[in-house]
Each structure stands twice: as structure tokens, then as C-alpha cells.
């Protein structure tokens with residue numbers, strides 16, 4: 001991992017670049033696949049599944065019998081762990097429910113706002129290098145609490161043409177309606193346009209690699225909504241001499257192991273800590289089964305020394321990490337002042353993995369600096385707010401002239417008439 005000492009502010013944007021390809025790099029591939037799926041539906045889906053996942057499938061929908069069999073093969077101990085995680089995710093997301101907001105803005109004018117579930121949604125569950133069944137919980141649990149009706153899940157098949165047993169078990173446990181063995185750009189295309197097999201949905205959720213993420217971003221051109229760009233995982237840790245170097249190294253490696261295009265960053269006011277973490281990483285990485293991929297991510301990663309907490313905070317807000325771990329003496333300074341981060345983990349005993357699996361918070365989070373403007377997935381991601389109003393005779397008498405004046409000033413006579421006709425009847 002490269003160490004950078006006191007980087008000059010004018011170099012920050014270059015220093016903080018992500019190692020992923022850009023929308024421009026991937027756009028042509030996405031457009032080609034989208035056009036093909038739009039034209040040829042399931043035939044195109046099957047072609048790209050063979051090309052990218054190396055398997056030729058006659059049937060892309062997972063049958064109830066396959067789900068039953070897969071579920072029976074998941075060890076009991078793991079099922080219990082999945083259920084514990086599910087309970088915590090349920091508790092945290094159910095607590096996010098809000099009451100209807102209702103107010104009389106003036107006499108005779110009642111306005112209110114209510115949340116209604118998005119009826120048809122698509123969940124993308126990554127499966128390229130690891131079957132992320134935890135993501136099923138992160139998406140399907142809040143979707144059910146929100147009341148979404150049709151929940152369609154897509155995930156890439158392995159070389160045997162199967163989706164991991166744990167993904168199917170979690171899908172069944174969390175009330176997913178239909179499951180398809182389709183991944184990557186072609187899955188996003190299927191959910192966007194619909195095919196004979198895959199239902200078209202109103203909103204697509206879920207993380208994925210850079211191809212999936214760019215496909216989701218481009219899918220919005222065709223009218224489907226997305227949760228956010230949730231691409232290759234990333235982590236920024238701020239730590240000082242009060243941190244445990246081996247814990248910090250383990251956290252950095254936990255996100256680096258997601259893939260070669262992940263990135264992790266350590267910011268510190270202590271050169272000693274940076275050195276200790278560097279050597280811990282070199283030690284711990286040797287025992288990781290995904291060492292090669294992890295090493296590639298570590299090569300994209302940085303240890304950054306800065307002189308004080310103010311500079312550290314400014315740099316962190318500029319980077320806008322997906323995950324932000326705080327292991328410093330004055331943790332409140334960072335907790336109170338962080339402006340841009342997807343999810344924050346505080347103190348030596350809060351590993352980022354806790355949020356990935358089981359503490360209850362959602363792990364589908366904005367990457368690539370998008371935490372400057374986007375929230376991670378939460379209960380509201382699965383609902384829309386609808387406003388309602390009811391105006392009485394007294395109410396329209398009160399507000400009518402205001403509307404007439406404004407409509408006239410905008411040159412919209414028909415708008416004015418809609419009020420004037422009523423007012424004339426009431427006079």
C-alpha cells in the first residue's frame with residue numbers, strides 16, 4: 001500500500017480517484033446488450049449468460065422445487081445465523097416507519113402525505129466472485145416491511161447453472177416472488193425492459209460490480225428508477241495511536257477482498273500507526289483465500305498521513321467513502337462533522353463486517369463518491385410519498401384569490417378559470 005505524506009490539496013482529487021472504469025468506458029457494451037435484450041428478450045439473455053457466465057441455460061427461472069432442495073442443503077447453524085441477522089435488519093428497518101404527516105395549512109385546507117410501496121421491484125444479488133446472500137436480506141427484508149408486492153430477484157448462475165443454496169434459502173425466507181439465474185448487464189436489461197420470462201419492474205435495487213453499476217445508471221434513461229450507484233466496495237478508516245493496528249488492517253482487508261476494483265484508505269495523524277498497519281496488512285493478507293484479488297485492491301489503496309484532524313476531516317468529506325470507520329481518541333469530532341459517508345462505524349469494537357451482515361443497518365450503499373448526494377438503501381427506498389389534499393368551500397373562498405392572481409401572472413387562464421368558476425358559484 002502506498003504511503004502519502006501531507007498531500008497537497010491541489011492533488012487530492014487525483015489521489016482520491018477510484019480504480020473503477022467510468023460510465024464512458026462501459027457505456028457501449030451496456031447499450032449493445034440493452035438493445036439486444038430489448039429486441040430479442042430471453043434469447044439475448046441466454047446468449048450473454050453463456051458469454052459472461054460460461055453456462056447455457058434452457059430455463060432461467062428458478063423453480064419452487066429447486067428452491068426447496070437448495071434450502072434443505074443449507075446447514076442449520078448457518079440458517080440460524082441468517083435468521084438472527086434478518087431479525088436485526090427487520091428491527092432497524094421497521095423502526096424507520098413514519099406516520100402520515102397531516103396538517104391544515106389554512107382554514108378549510110387539509111394537506112397530508114402518505115408513503116405507499118413501490119409495487120414491482122427488482123433485486124440484483126451479486127454472485128460473480130462470491131454469492132452475497134446477505135444482500136438478499138438487505139433488500140428483501142425492507143421491501144417486505146414497505147409492502148412491495150412483486151419482488152423479482154436476479155443473480156448470476158455458476159458454471160453448473162445454479163444459484164448458491166444460501167441465496168435461494170434467503171430469498172424464500174424473505175418472501176421474494178420470483179428468482180432468475182441472470183447476472184450482470186443482461187439482468188439489469190431484463191428487469192428494465194421485461195422479457196417473456198422476466199417481469200419488467202419499476203425500480204431496481206442492489207449492488208454489483210462496475211458493469212452492473214453502470215448498467216443500472218444507464219437503465220434510468222429508459223424510465224426505470226434505481227436505488228443508487230452501489231459499485232465496488234470501499235472503506236476509509238481514520239485512526240490514531242489509540243487504534244489497534246491489527247484490527248484496522250483486518251477491516252481494510254475485509255473490503256479489499258471484495259474484488260480487484262475495490263479500494264481502501266487509511267488516514268492518520270500518526271506515522272507510527274501507518275507503519276504498523278502496513279506491516280499487519282502484509283502479514284494478514286498471506287492467510288486470505290482471496291489473496292490475489294485482495295492484493296490487487298491493496299495495490300489501488302493508500303495510507304495517508306495528515307497533520308491534524310481538521311485536514312483529515314476535509315479530505316474524508318472530499319473522498320465521500322461508502323464505509324467510514326472512526327478509531328480515534330476524539331471520535332466525537334468525526335461523528336459530529338462527517339458530511340459525506342454511506343455508513344459510519346465507531347470505535348475499536350465496531351468492525352465494518354458487522355454492518356455487512358448482522359448489526360441491522362443496510363449494506364447497500366453509495367460508492368465512488370456518490371455518498372455526497374445519495375443515501376444508502378433504507379425503508380424509504382421502497383416507498384413513494386404521495387401527497388393528498390381536501391379543500392372545503394370555506395377553504396377555496398380563503399385561497400381562491402391567491403391562486404387566481406398567480407395563475408393570471410403566469411399567463412395560464414385555464415388554471416385561473418378552474419378557481420373562478422367555483423368562486424362564482426359560491427358567491
Ligand SMILES: NC(=O)c1ccc[n+]([C@@H]2O[C@H](COP(=O)([O-])OP(=O)(O)OC[C@H]3O[C@@H](n4cnc5c(N)ncnc54)[C@H](O)[C@@H]3O)[C@@H](O)[C@H]2O)c1
Nearest residue numbers: 126127128129156183184207208209230232233258364365
Ligand atoms: N456498494 C455496495 O453496497 C456493495 C455491496 C455488496 C457488494 N458490492 C460489490 O459488488 C461487486 C460484486 O461483483 P461480482 O463481480 O462478484 O458480481 P456481480 O454479480 O456484480 O457481477 C458478475 C457479472 O458481471 C458480468 N461481467 C463480468 N465481466 C464482464 C465483462 N467483462 N463485460 C460485461 N459483463 C461482465 C457477468 O455477467 C457476471 O455475471 C463487488 O465489486 C463488490 O465490491 C457492493
Ligand SMILES: N[C@H](CO)Cc1c[nH]c[nH+]1
Nearest residue numbers: 132134135233234356363
Ligand atoms: N461490504 C459490502 C458492501 O459494500 C457488503 C457485503 C456483503 N457481504 C460482505 N460484504
Ligand SMILES: [Zn+2]
Nearest residue numbers: 233254255356
Ligand atoms: Zn463487505
